[in-house]
Amino acid sequence: MKKIFCSIVFMLGTGFLLAQPFTLDMVVLASNKAKIAKQDKSIMPAFQKLIRTANKALSVKPFTVTDKASPDPSTDIHDYVTIAPYWFPNPDTPDGLPYIRKDGVRTPELANYPDKSALTNMVSAVHDLALAYYFTDEEKYALKATALIRTFFLDSETCMNPNLNYAQAIKGQNTGRGAGLIESRHFVRVIDAIGLLKSSPTWTESDQNGMVKWFTAFLDWMQSSKIGKDEMRAKNNHGVFYDMQRMSFALFTKNMEAANNVVESFKRRIELQQDDDGSFPAELGRTISLHYSTFVLKAFFGIASMAEQLNVDLWNYTSENDKSLKTAIDFIYPYITKQAEWTWQQISPFNYSSTIDLLKIMSLKYNDAKYANAISSVIGYEAALTHSSNLVLGLDME
Numbered sequence: 001m002k003k004i005f006c007s008i009v010f011m012l013g014t015g016f017l018l019a020q021p022f023t024l025d026m027v028v029l030a031s032n033k034a035k036i037a038k039q040d041k042s043i044m045p046a047f048q049k050l051i052r053t054a055n056k057a058l059s060v061k062p063f064t065v066t067d068k069a070s071p072d073p074s075t076d077i078h079d080y081v082t083i084a085p086y087w088f089p090n091p092d093t094p095d096g097l098p099y100i101r102k103d104g105v106r107t108p109e110l111a112n113y114p115d116k117s118a119l120t121n122m123v124s125a126v127h128d129l130a131l132a133y134y135f136t137d138e139e140k141y142a143l144k145a146t147a148l149i150r151t152f153f154l155d156s157e158t159c160m161n162p163n164l165n166y167a168q169a170i171k172g173q174n175t176g177r178g179a180g181l182i183e184s185r186h187f188v189r190v191i192d193a194i195g196l197l198k199s200s201p202t203w204t205e206s207d208q209n210g211m212v213k214w215f216t217a218f219l220d221w222m223q224s225s226k227i228g229k230d231e232m233r234a235k236n237n238h239g240v241f242y243d244m245q246r247m248s249f250a251l252f253t254k255n256m257e258a259a260n261n262v263v264e265s266f267k268r269r270i271e272l273q274q275d276d277d278g279s280f281p282a283e284l285g286r287t288i289s290l291h292y293s294t295f296v297l298k299a300f301f302g303i304a305s306m307a308e309q310l311n312v313d314l315w316n317y318t319s320e321n322d323k324s325l326k327t328a329i330d331f332i333y334p335y336i337t338k339q340a341e342w343t344w345q346q347i348s349p350f351n352y353s354s355t356i357d358l359l360k361i362m363s364l365k366y367n368d369a370k371y372a373n374a375i376s377s378v379i380g381y382e383a384a385l386t387h388s389s390n391l392v393l394g395l396d397m398e
Helices: 002-011 026-037 044-057 108-112 115-136 139-154 178-197 205-224 226-232 237-252 256-273 289-310 325-336 352-365 369-373 375-379 381-386
Strands: 081-083 166-169
Touching: 026 044, 026 115, 044 115, 044 381, 081 108, 081 115, 115 139, 115 178, 139 178, 139 205, 166 178, 178 205, 178 226, 178 237, 205 226, 205 237, 226 237, 237 256, 237 289, 256 289, 289 325, 289 352, 325 352, 352 369, 352 375, 369 375, 375 381
Parallel strands: 081 166
Antiparallel strands: none
8 A cells, every 4th residue: 555655646636836945045046046157256166066966966876765675674665764873782682682872873784774875865966956957957957856756756666655664763672763753854955956846847747746745645644653743742953853844844735834833843942942051952962962063053944944935034033031043053153163162072073064054044144244254264265165055055954
């Protein structure tokens, strides 16, 4: 029955609803497209880098969750299956069960579960191809992006079932858990890519309606299943990323009730999860705390970006106890720009380039050039010149 669902969503439709990006700034994209047409030297290095990446994506093999040796612990090859990244065999038991946690240290067993890499590689390729199509109007990029989407989501032989029942399982404890929903955050970029493909004749009414039906089913699962509800109740970055996904999928499927619920959830999370100094204690308690302190901001930024579709300004929202995105930014800014030393635990080197998207968005949303001006000092002039943030005001979700 699950396999049949994929072919049904591809075939049925109720009218072609034009897609649109929700976390990308279309004003910035349009401005940059005009600059590219004029061969503007400030934008061309980043554009040329994008085209090199997109050209490589033209030849990639389609990605699918069905490309694995076994679906265990599921019995359906179409189910998405992964294990928890920070859990290892128990040295004190003969069979290694139940697994034990080593926060911030990734288990080598992840290599035996290819579904996550299939998902993230598909998303990266689709996103790059869609951007290349938008900036060049060359149909070859839309053709490849569409083919990758169809294979992963819509084709009856290769599609993923619209749930994460078997994501981030902990051996000896469960066959899947709410925390696994952190892995589907990348789907937000697929929805943005669909918005960029909307003018392509390759992207059809069947494609659009099929994806709307797939994400309708996925959103229903998120909001009704025990696993989904567990993640909704998470009081750290997981809960915020749950809401970010819920907002994207709700807007895409025209579920305005769910979208508006996320706005209210955003306000509660800011009030409850943020400390008076602007930090997020649940993230500071991790072994890679600088990573998670910036990671949770990406989820909040994504929700604030999408709330603009509802004419709601969350960028400048302040709770009754004076919590806000701005106070969170004021806390983290000196650390991600290397002006202050991070004093909480960070057991692996921090990737400062992962914060460039945040700095660019801060600069625009708060009309303060200091954020964008800091980028060169963070990653160097040459890297800043070719960084994707020169082309796209959006989130990389890493």
